Amino acid sequence: MAASITMPKRPFLTLPFLLPSLTESLSIGAVRHQSSYRRTKQRLRVKPDASFGPSQQGRDQIIYNPPSSAPSVYHTPSKFLPANDVRRVMRPAAAATATTDVNELPSVYKTQPERKYHLTPEDVEEIRKLRLNDPMTWSRYSLAKKFECSPLFIAKVCGASPEKKAIQKQVLEAVQSRWGPKRRMAREDRKLRREAWGRDE
């Protein structure tokens, strides 16, 4: 073989065009072939919009194909328009055709929490008593499990005692003291990113 005599500097496997018959049998994952390049490019070749087609060429028209972008906040949703606003009457015709059924869209949450509304004022009194008397045993989560409600509801009903808060603060400080610079910075960055959501940045 000519290739073995000349000894190219790069290995054969990265130069597949030198081995036309062998590359078929070898499974090289990350290598881009001439054939695959052509295939990828063919797939990326998107057809132009129908409005650009030859059937529309004959007559004068306005072609409007806006790029996809986030809707403007200055465009008030129809529901938020006051009752006497003219735009309320003008819009529904366009809206009715465009929207799909909302119920068919998937929800953001995997499961919807089931709301029971089963707790009585006596239960609430007991929750408060338990949390105040023995805060270490009866945490928010253990109380929520016992009374079959959400931890948020426990927090709404009663706050933690100052002693418990001080203990929890110490625990948190002990945990955070073991963080290295990387973890600390990552946590801080996460907090900053979260704040940036509220400013829509």
Added chain:
Amino acid sequence: MKRLQLQRWSSTALSPRVRTNNRLHQQLYSTGLRLQSTVSPLQSESTISENVEDASFQNPDAMRHIRPQDTIAISLSPVEAATQSAKLAALHARLYLPSRLPLQTLARTLVDASADSNVDFNNESLATLGHDLLANYTSEHLICTYPRLPLSVTFAAMYAYVGPKTLAAISKEWGIDNATVPGGEVDPGFLQFRRVAPGTAVEDISQLQSARPYADQKKWRMTVSSKIFYDDEFGDAIKGSVALGQGVTDETARATFVRAVLGAIYLHAGRPAAKRFFEQHILSRHLNISELFNFSQPARDLARLCARENFEAPVAKIVSETGRKSRSPVFVVGIFSGQDKLGEGSGSSLMEARERAALSALKGWYLYTPINPRVPSSMEEEGAAPWKPAHIDLGEVIV
């Protein structure tokens, strides 16, 4: 041997008034002196008291604005100084000011109270008028254009339109230069003010003059609605004017000048001209109000809003997504109330997209604009259509 010119040497040591007349400088300095001159010739206590006695007044402090006779005799007419300044004429033309506004008044707007304490010759009164006009025109524009805007955002927008920083920037765009030190020999086209001594704390310049009880308690929580009652149009505590001997900052002096120009236009050319000037120079500046918002819990606020307005509770639904299992996914989440979409947002996590969607829905509520909003001052125009009341509703969501 070359002849020495002693007169030219003397110019560095002697002030122009003392110096002997020079062919070259005669023309320049004789017209440069003005009545508004802040460097009045040194006078002994006796001259002041004599003049005051002449006017038969008991309190010399109350008559500060009356100039001693000898000052007037020495100073030349201010009319010539203002009319002969090329800078001032250029500024008048550049701003396209009405011809009824004379150059003398424009020269007066450039003299700050710290440079000339005499209220008849500084721009303090014009600035007070201009400040009220600016606050009135801006607030009516904001309230009528965005009737649902939260109060804190209104304050921020007011500050962005007519706050001291913006006004100082405007004066720089107009090409106003500062005089290094105020004085009679200064060209009236320069902004004259006495600077704050370096190292002075900014808080110490003017005293707090708020009517709010316990105003000096800085750490106490202040409600937004109490700011309407106690504070100024930007929601900041009201401060008194600067003490006599103290200077002002560059920013304050420039802002005062811009306000004084508007006040002068109002006095000389009337309301329509002042309104036009405001629209051309203040309102024409681009301000994206949607960037002034900052929400901490938009989803909660939106739920409260929908409950208040009797809409169905808002529900977050995934509109589209890509790369859920990849390193950089993108989710597009819409917030729906019944079948109506309230807002849409995208993000790299479902929670982020949901928060952004709720935020865009809230902004959609707050940034509602009536069709062709009119402001109350538009009724002053000739042949204005009959007034229709501006849109008012509950507006801000209070959680």
